[in-house]
Amino acid sequence: MKRVLTYGTYDLLHYGHIRLLKRARELGDYLIVAISTDEFNAIKGKKAYHDYGTRKEMLEAVRYVDLVIPEETWEQKINDVTKYQVDVVVMGSDWEGNEKFEALRDYCEVVYLDRTEGVSTSKIKKELNLQPPKDNVNQLPEEEK
Numbered sequence: 038m039k040r041v042l043t044y045g046t047y048d049l050l051h052y053g054h055i056r057l058l059k060r061a062r063e064l065g066d067y068l069i070v071a072i073s074t075d076e077f078n079a080i081k082g083k084k085a086y087h088d089y090g091t092r093k094e095m096l097e098a099v100r101y102v103d104l105v106i107p108e109e110t111w112e113q114k115i116n117d118v119t120k121y122q123v124d125v126v127v128m129g130s131d132w133e134g135n136e137k138f139e140a141l142r143d144y145c146e147v148v149y150l151d152r153t154e155g156v157s158t159s160k161i162k163k164e165l166n167l168q169p170p171k172d173n174v175n176q177l178p179e180e181e182k
Contacts, residue, residue, distance in 0.1 A: 044128065072096060
């Protein structure tokens with residue numbers, strides 16, 4: 038069995054995410070997705086619209102995904118590759134050449150896939166004028182007054 042692993046935040050699941058997951062799954066028989074926890078996102082200076090549990094549940098519902106695990110640190114990648122017997126790590130092409138992933142070449146194959154043009158979580162948040170969650174409840178855009 039060929040195992041594939043990818044990492045990401047996967048906030049506001051969109052067509053670009055689905056396309057990346059589908060192409061990653063096509064590289065093997067079993068797809069593992071490590072999603073950044075809320076605490077790790079804070080370390081990276083990122084704020085997801087949906088909390089970790091919601092993002093995990095959404096990814097578990099995607100037919101290309103076999104297992105969802107937490108990404109809690111930058112340093113866990115080699116451990117993930119060995120623990121889950123990963124053959125291929127797949128990332129978006131914007132990570133190409135990054136030492137965090139290039140270092141995995143001693144343990145497995147590393148593949149970078151092109152991102153889907155014209156779609157990104159940042160763009161969606163901006164265009165929808167999404168407000169950050171309040172009291173752990175996701176909010177609709179505030180009406181203009």
